[in-house]
Amino acid sequence: MIENIHDYITTGDDKMIKLFYENQYISSWETKIESIEKKDDKYFVVLSETAFYPEGGGQPSDKGLIDGIEVLDLLEENGIIYHILKKIPDKKYVKCSIDFSRRFDYMQQHSGQHILSSFFYKLYNGRTAGFHLGEEYVTIDIALPEISDEMLIEVENCVNENIYKNHEIKTYFVNHDEALSHPLRRLPPNKENIRIVEIEDTDCTPCCGTHVKSTGEIGIVKILKSEKYKGMNRIYFKCGKRAFNDFQNKHQIISTLNNMLSTDEREIIERLKLKEQQIQKLSADIKNLKEILINFEVSNILESTKDIIITKVYDDKDFDEIQRIAKNLLQRGNYIIIFSTKLDKRILFCSSEGFSINCGLLFKENLKNYNGKGGGGERQAQAGFNNIDDMIAFHKFIHLTISTLLKNKS
Numbered sequence: 001m002i003e004n005i006h007d008y009i010t011t012g013d014d015k016m017i018k019l020f021y022e023n024q025y026i027s028s029w030e031t032k033i034e035s036i037e038k039k040d041d042k043y044f045v046v047l048s049e050t051a052f053y054p055e056g057g058g059q060p061s062d063k064g065l066i067d068g069i070e071v072l073d074l075l076e077e078n079g080i081i082y083h084i085l086k087k088i089p090d091k092k093y094v095k096c097s098i099d100f101s102r103r104f105d106y107m108q109q110h111s112g113q114h115i116l117s118s119f120f121y122k123l124y125n126g127r128t129a130g131f132h133l134g135e136e137y138v139t140i141d142i143a144l145p146e147i148s149d150e151m152l153i154e155v156e157n158c159v160n161e162n163i164y165k166n167h168e169i170k171t172y173f174v175n176h177d178e179a180l181s182h183p184l185r186r187l188p189p190n191k192e193n194i195r196i197v198e199i200e201d202t203d204c205t206p207c208c209g210t211h212v213k214s215t216g217e218i219g220i221v222k223i224l225k226s227e228k229y230k231g232m233n234r235i236y237f238k239c240g241k242r243a244f245n246d247f248q249n250k251h252q253i254i255s256t257l258n259n260m261l262s263t264d265e266r267e268i269i270e271r272l273k274l275k276e277q278q279i280q281k282l283s284a285d286i287k288n289l290k291e292i293l294i295n296f297e298v299s300n301i302l303e304s305t306k307d308i309i310i311t312k313v314y315d316d317k318d319f320d321e322i323q324r325i326a327k328n329l330l331q332r333g334n335y336i337i338i339f340s341t342k343l344d345k346r347i348l349f350c351s352s353e354g355f356s357i358n359c360g361l362l363f364k365e366n367l368k369n370y371n372g373k374g375g376g377g378e379r380q381a382q383a384g385f386n387n388i389d390d391m392i393a394f395h396k397f398i399h400l401t402i403s404t405l406l407k408n409k410s
Contacts, residue, residue: 016081017049021171021195024107024210026051027100032093037082042072044082045089051098054081057209058131059110064098067091103210108240109138111169111199111211112159112221116140116237118203119158121185124151128186129232137224138242140235147226147233159221166216167200179206219244290321298328309406311338311399313392319344319382326350336402340395342388347372347395350380357402366401370394 016034019026035046045066054074055061061074067089075082113131120126120142130141173195179188188194188206197207199215212218222243224236238246254265261271301310310329314322322339326348329335334352341347349359360376367374367383371390374383385391 016047018081019049019051020053020210023051024171024212025100027103028095028097030093030095033089036088041086043085043088044075045085046080046082047094047096050081050083051096052081052083053103053210057110057207058113059106059133059209060135062098062103064096066096067094104212105241106133107210107212108218109133109238109242110207110209111215112163112218112237112239113138113140114197114199114203114205114207114211115159115162115215115218116155116221116223116235117142117205118185118199119155119162120144120235123155123158130234137236138238140237141229141232142235143232145231145233147235152223152226152235156221156223162202163215163218163221166214167202168214169211170198170200171211172196172198222246290324294321294324294328297325298332301325301329302332308334309336309338309399309402311395313340313342313395315342317341317343319346319348322348338395338398338402340391342391345385345388345391346382347374347385347391347398348380348382349376349398353379357405362398362401366397367394370397 019029029049029051031050032048033045034048037044047066051062052064052071052074053059053062054076056076062071064071066083066085069085069087069089071083072086073084075084110133113133117128117131117140120128120140124144124147126142126144126147128140129143130139132139173193174182175192176188176190176194179194179196182196182198182204184196185203185205194206195208196204197209197211198204202215217240219240220243221237221239224238224246226233226235228234254268257268257272258264261268261275263271301312317325319341322341326337326339329337330350330352334354336351336355336357337348339348349363351357351359358378359381360378363375363381363383370385370393371387372383372385372394374381376382383394385394
């Protein structure tokens with residue numbers, strides 16, 4: 001057992017073997033702990049050899065276990081990879097495993113990105129200025145001011161034709177002078193040990209990430225959308241199983257729409273356009289009918305009361321409707337209006353110009369006592385409540401306050 005952490009302090013002299021460069025498909029192995037360093041409440045473990053890929057080249061780091069202990073993060077400094085754990089393994093010789101499903105997903109996305117970037121460059125001289133490989137989506141930033149739908153389709157077709165040819169993807173290390181003799185898509189970094197990823201008859205570029213063995217393993221590349229970004233165009237896409245899962249999800253949506261609209265997928269758009277036209281017509285009809293009902297409600301209110309304070313709690317009208325009723329009333333005379341709606345649990349308080357009442361100030365000074373939230377200006381205020389009882393209580397308070405105020409003035 002590892003009993004003394006000081007027996008494993010990192011010297012920084014040794015460079016462990018990086019298995020992910022020897023074989024990118026290794027998912028489990030046994031190795032020896034070379035050193036352990038404690039920082040705060042974490043342990044930085046160095047192994048003799050590791051298949052854990054640290055973050056680099058736009059690709060996130062691997063996840064996995066060391067003797068059943070979760071690897072929280074990975075850090076590479078001066079060629080040494082530190083495996084950050086929350087506790088020390090019990091043994092000096094440990095069993096390691098990476099989440100290979102996640103790793104292979106990143107291999108598919110990264111390899112697909114190389115081909116996609118290559119064809120933007122080959123067809124339109126569009127250089128890749130940025131690359132993001134995330135859990136949910138992958139993007140590249142293409143240094144072109146305009147990218148049309150036709151361009152996207154041409155690139156996508158060429159990329160997938162290339163995948164079907166199952167070209168070999170080779171990786172190897174060269175020095176800087178040797179790198180310059182290759183037909184690179186972008187210039188290499190200014191260092192001596194440069195890793196090249198070469199896709200037969202397709203692409204050749206410096207890259208430190210992990211990749212599949214051949215283009216056929218990518219499966220498919222599907223461009224999702226393009227959007228303007230800092231004078232360039234950001235391309236969203238998915239490769240391999242991500243693209244397959246995306247197709248499954250969208251196929252399920254299409255199948256559901258087929259059943260709902262009683263049609264096949266070729267007629268869905270036309271059916272939806274027709275539905276939209278019908279909804280627009282019905283919305284216009286409803287608006288006109290509501291206007292009639294509002295006018296009818298206003299006439300009933302004016303016939304049933306001679307008071308300048310008009311107060312009412314509605315069970316079946318929403319806030320928009322009570323606002324329109326209040327507006328109509330204020331256009332017909334000088335009134336103070338207190339309306340509430342149980343549907344939305346909201347209150348409206350407004351008055352004509354002829355009254356020395358500050359609606360917003362009254363709300364500001366008292367609303368918090370009734371657990372309401374809102375505010376307003378001198379002529380109108382509104383508020384919302386979590387429950388109807390608080391709303392009714394505040395409604396009654398406003399009514400009593402205004403009635404008392406007018407009575408005292410008279």
